Amino acid sequence: MPDTVPPHRAHLLCVVAARPNLMKMAPILAALGRLRPAVDVSLVHTGQHDDAAMDARQFAALGLAPPQLDLAVGQSSHAQQTAEVMRRFEPALRRLAPQAVLLVGDVNSTLACALVAAKLGVPVLHVEAGLRSYDRRMPEEINRVLTDQLSELLFTSEPAALNNLLLEGVAAARIHHVGNVMIDSLLAQLPRAVPTATVLARAGRRDLLAAGQRYAVLTLQRPANVDHPARLRKLMAAVRKISQQLPVIFPLDPHTRARLGEGGLLPPPDAPGVACLPPADYLEMLGLMKDASVVLTDSGGVQEETTALGVPCLTLRENTERPITVSEGSNTVAGHDPAVILALCEDILRHGGKTGRRPALWDGQAAGRIAGVVDAWLQRRGAHAR
Numbered sequence: 116m117p118d119t120v121p122p123h124r125a126h127l128l129c130v131v132a133a134r135p136n137l138m139k140m141a142p143i144l145a146a147l148g149r150l151r152p153a154v155d156v157s158l159v160h161t162g163q164h165d166d167a168a169m170d171a172r173q174f175a176a177l178g179l180a181p182p183q184l185d186l187a188v189g190q191s192s193h194a195q196q197t198a199e200v201m202r203r204f205e206p207a208l209r210r211l212a213p214q215a216v217l218l219v220g221d222v223n224s225t226l227a228c229a230l231v232a233a234k235l236g237v238p239v240l241h242v243e244a245g246l247r248s249y250d251r252r253m254p255e256e257i258n259r260v261l262t263d264q265l266s267e268l269l270f271t272s273e274p275a276a277l278n279n280l281l282l283e284g285v286a287a288a289r290i291h292h293v294g295n296v297m298i299d300s301l302l303a304q305l306p307r308a309v310p311t312a313t314v315l316a317r318a319g320r321r322d323l324l325a326a327g328q329r330y331a332v333l334t335l336q337r338p339a340n341v342d343h344p345a346r347l348r349k350l351m352a353a354v355r356k357i358s359q360q361l362p363v364i365f366p367l368d369p370h371t372r373a374r375l376g377e378g379g380l381l382p383p384p385d386a387p388g389v390a391c392l393p394p395a396d397y398l399e400m401l402g403l404m405k406d407a408s409v410v411l412t413d414s415g416g417v418q419e420e421t422t423a424l425g426v427p428c429l430t431l432r433e434n435t436e437r438p439i440t441v442s443e444g445s446n447t448v449a450g451h452d453p454a455v456i457l458a459l460c461e462d463i464l465r466h467g468g469k470t471g472r473r474p475a476l477w478d479g480q481a482a483g484r485i486a487g488v489v490d491a492w493l494q495r496r497g498a499h500a501r
Contacts, residue, residue, distance in 0.1 A: 159186065161200050298479060309399045347378060366400065409464075
């Protein structure tokens with residue numbers, strides 16, 4: 116990466132940290148690229164999730180060029196990780212001196228980079244702003260609230276997010292309702308989705324499904340679920356019961372696999388009814404989700420993707436920061452009670468479940484709207500010349 120950017124061009128520094136960030140950032144980078152040569156764009160990866168092989172697969176699946184800088188922070192406690200991102204990001208930000216830092220989502224790196232930028236007087240642009248679960252026990256909720264308070268431009272994906280920001284005192288002129296960039300990636304990449312049979316074959320579990328058989332997809336990643344032994348045990352009890360009626364495909368990230376192993380909850384590799392797979396890349400997950408009868412998840416991004424796909428989704432939490440996936444989409448907040456989860460699954464199998472509709476501005480054009488706002492903002496500030 117060059118140490119400086121020529122003064123006649125504006126420079127935007129974009130940051131990713133974890134796999135869901137990549138799906139959001141890919142269409143944004145493509146849209147911002149169309150502003151060149153007036154705007155120069157750099158990508159920094161904080162390395163918050165330290166699975167280099169999976170990151171490389173995700174970059175390739177999304178057609179992303181490698182980042183110009185990888186901070187290689189790795190996993191640790193929330194405080195240590197946030198502090199380490201700040202420590203490594205500050206000298207990079209000082210050296211590159213961008214006109215703004217563009218951040219997506221709500222991971223620890225999002226807040227850490229927002230804090231560094233704000234303290235150095237560099238404007239923060241936050242994509243996916245205003246989402247609220249109103250559960251301050253979730254680390255992501257703290258990250259969302261504080262990042263939004265530090266941001267100069269805030270880009271929202273659903274109307275509730277706009278209302279949340281206004282209630283928190285954010286000036287309306289700083290908020291732009293642009294739609295959902297996750298859906299930009301989904302619609303662009305859906306034709307390339309890997310068929311479920313191929314995913315299972317790669318994992319050595321082609322035995323799980325007969326041709327045309329219905330199945331469920333399960334993802335678990337939130338610390339409130341996987342780092343809570345009693346709760347994780349209850350959720351896996353529900354999974355075992357569901358698997359007696361419906362095969363369950365369960366891609367596992369290393370942290371979730373480790374917690375299941377520690378609790379004696381990890382199904383054996385050849386468990387009937389449950390296939391525990393290696394982490395799935397983006398195109399594999401798209402293939403698994405699009406043909407599923409139901410998706411069970413604690414991921415916010417999966418709630419949005421299943422809504423766009425019209426696939427019934429059960430959220431294994433007591434709340435969601437994405438209420439439009441419930442009010443308009445295919446999502447139901449199921450909580451943690453195995454009896455409730457099982458009853459909802461049975462209802463989906465009998466009656467088909469919610470399909471909902473795709474919300475307004477979830478049309479594959481959100482990144483273009485973001486780039487348009489950023490371009491106009493830079494021109495107002497005189498940060499680049501046409």
